[in-house]
Ligand code: SF4
């Protein structure tokens with residue numbers, strides 16, 4: 001049985017839990033609820049379960065743990081909540097308690113162990129990263145391209161494209177290669193805060209050996225983490241901001257097609273970075289830029305955070321987003337996040353082959369006149 005002491009970190013949310021007036025607004029936006037239609041898989045239901053746990057009405061059962069880990073941490077429920085209840089924050093705090101009790105579901109624990117043992121959540125070997133370090137050849141370069149694990153392994157094609165584009169634009173950068181570590185963001189979501197802090201410490205040790213002024217990354221999860229939790233002495237950019245800053249040097253061919261921009265949760269809702277990717281796309285002659293009904297801060301998650309441990313649910317959610325893009329008659333769906341791209345593309349293969357799904361940098365490679 002879980003003790004009062006073990007539950008004490010939740011005590012500070014007692015008042016916030018009581019602010020939930022059970023209005024059910026969160027049911028209309030929660031991407032998980034939209035496909036599962038289960039009360040225990042929406043902010044309201046999860047909060048009720050957490051309250052019952054805190055008040056010792058229920059124990060930390062495997063079913064409860066499953067519901068707590070089915071949340072995407074997407075944060076869109078807060079946007080529609082009249083009580084301003086930050087369900088996401090409370091759910092992550094509950095995961096911390098679950099993690100301390102060593103009751104993280106096995107598949108999720110595996111991800112944690114791979115980060116700690118291999119430096120990435122996929123368990124890939126460092127020697128198989130897409131790029132080697134170029135620090136020794138780039139003495140004096142003050143900008144670091146921090147790839148993130150998805151671009152280092154799973155979406156390495158996109159990493160190569162970014163490198164080609166930046167070299168074409170004469171934008172110098174260094175790469176850490178085998179030294180690069182997972183930024184730790186997945187550990188925060190899992191609820192293993194000690195390991196999360198340790199991962200940040202490892203990264204800061206690596207960075208402290210470098211004479212750099214800026215870090216840019218193509219992963220929104222890394223970007224958010226670097227901005228919020230790393231030393232403030234570095235300027236942190238997302239890759240879309242780098243291209244936005246270089247926009248006057250870019251020349252595009254005409255592209256008379258309908259494209260829809262998908263806002264990932266980290267970049268849009270958490271960091272509020274909407275302008276650079278859209279402004280770059282608007283520079284392309286004849287392009288028709290469409291928007292989802294729920295976009296910018298209200299964008300609905302693609303399900304990507306579930307990709308590594310609940311593929312079926314991740315795809316069900318992504319299929320809804322792809323269907324929404326198809327309803328708008330979009331021919332291209334463009335995103336700034338590798339995880340969104342993998343998930344949406346995987347789901348679209350099951351929905352329709354009539355829409356192409358690309359990361360913004362892949363798309364730019366197709367339309368920039370080189
Ligand atoms: S954070 Fe997202 S997935 Fe979790 S309860 Fe809120 S809307 Fe649903």
Ligand code: SF4
Pocket residue numbers: 019020021022023024025026027043044047077080081082083084085087
């Ligand atoms: S929208 Fe907020 S107040 Fe309403 S049920 Fe959901 S969590 Fe509770």
